[in-house]
């Protein structure tokens with residue numbers, strides 16, 4: 001079964017479409033990287049999956065159950081603005097979230113915070129740095145022992161060591177409990193290390209959705225003479241010309257003509273080429 005599936009899912013704010021006719025299946029037990037340019041629809045997609053945003057059309061299902069205006073009991077959602085009460089202490093926050101969740105593991109919260117002795121349980125949320133708030137919010141999300149964890153740009157305010165700790169915590173639950181993670185990020189380098197599956201959104205449309213290795217296998221970076229573009233077979237996603245050479249990202253390439261060389265693309269370059277093709281060269 002898919003952890004998360006959508007059918008014809010659309011969301012408009014007024015007349016402005018933020019997500020258009022999105023039909024995807026996101027596999028269970030995998031780490032799914034949700035990427036795209038600013039305003040591409042990533043937060044909207046995650047908000048819809050969490051039941052916090054009402055669709056304009058279409059459906060979202062989590063483990064087969066239609067999401068209707070509330071978070072699925074097997075899901076946790078960490079939005080970009082961390083959902084914490086500023087006047088509460090850390091201990092009060094943990095108790096409060098624990099009290100409203102039937103499935104709750106205070107031990108998991110403590111494990112998640114163990115690497116941060118500086119976060120005294122008597123500290124008020126208002127006194128925590130942005131990164132500390134993210135760590136607390138993640139610990140609370142993991143305390144629900146979710147089967148699906150939805151994370152909206154979770155690492156944007158973490159330092160490099162905290163990012164490593166963050167990913168290690170999440171990957172432990174993926175490995176030990178088969179948790180599925182949908183993780184939006186602008187840092188493709190970071191995603192490359194942890195993601196099995198990639199979903200690329202641009203202007204509310206799904207440009208790519210699939211297993212990362214399969215996506216990379218389906219593409220080729222080809223380099224050849226600038227005046228010989230007609231020899232390239234397959235779907236050319238994006239081309240750049242420099243002097244007498246041209247470099248193209250090609251989907252489902254055929255055999256290469258004489259004078260051309262090809263190599264498997266890197267994930268970062270592939271995503272950038274898809275976005276450049278939509279936005280014009282910059």
Ligand SMILES: Nc1ncnc2c1ncn2[C@@H]1O[C@H](COP(=O)(O)OP(=O)(O)OP(=O)(O)O)[C@@H](O)[C@H]1O
Pocket residue numbers: 013016017018036037038039040041042043044045
């Ligand atoms: N509450 C809202 N009211 C009106 N428009 C909105 C609202 N939320 C998002 N939008 C618009 O919907 C589109 C998608 O926004 P969204 O925040 O989902 O993108 P994103 O991919 O998460 O962007 P970013 O990478 O910048 O965080 C954008 O054009 C944005 O301006």
